[in-house]
Amino acid sequence: MSDPFIKPFTKAEMDAMRSATRDEEGLKRRFWEKLKRVAGKIPFAEDLLAAFYCATDAKTPSRVKLILLGAIAYFVFPMDAVSDFLPLLGFADDAAVLAAAITQVAGSITEDHRLKARETLGQLTPEQP
Template identity: 55%
Template sequence: MSEGFSASFSREEMEAIRKSLRDEARFGADFMARLKRVAKRIPFTEDLLAAWFCTRDPQTPRRVKLTLLAALGYFVLPLDAIPDFMPLIGFTDDAAVIAAAIAAVAGSIKPEHRERAKTAMADL
């Protein structure tokens, strides 16, 4: 895990992430609803799910959870560097944020998180 990871979120984005994460159940519902709407159009759906399952694991360190939740929050929130409705490039910023977060905490995403993600893919 890279302890030096820091994301460049604007003040507004950080406040929106904090607000969204305050209600964990609502955040989870928002995340899954958004993922179901776009799952077929994005190639990193399985990574999103693995990150989500990692955040739900009580053994995952708090710093890892916060890093992943910030990235997942960026995916869920309507604030985007590149609007998601743009064909072909709409999810590139989301993919970059998720990839950076996963790279920063890769050792904490366990094989069982990835297995749960594969299983959950069938339900999307």
């Protein structure tokens, strides 16, 4: 059985990847800015960070990176289906997009990515008494 993450990209996939990663440094900067603001408010922060670390890992296959960067971009950019300012519902669409992406690439997110995510989250959010 062949690995679905190794097959060549179509032209449409390549165009989407170029568009999503054109300003990868800007995406990373906006990711950290938003995560620092909301990390203690979203229950999926650890999964989001693990996805980020997987997407930025040089060992991660390109197809996996594309899927995860798309979900991360959806989280970062202010124009999404449900405004992040709505109490309780604001991040529901972000969580759903992230969950769908992680489901597609779950085997690529390693325990090392998750451990690094937990460590970083511990530094970003104050401990509760």
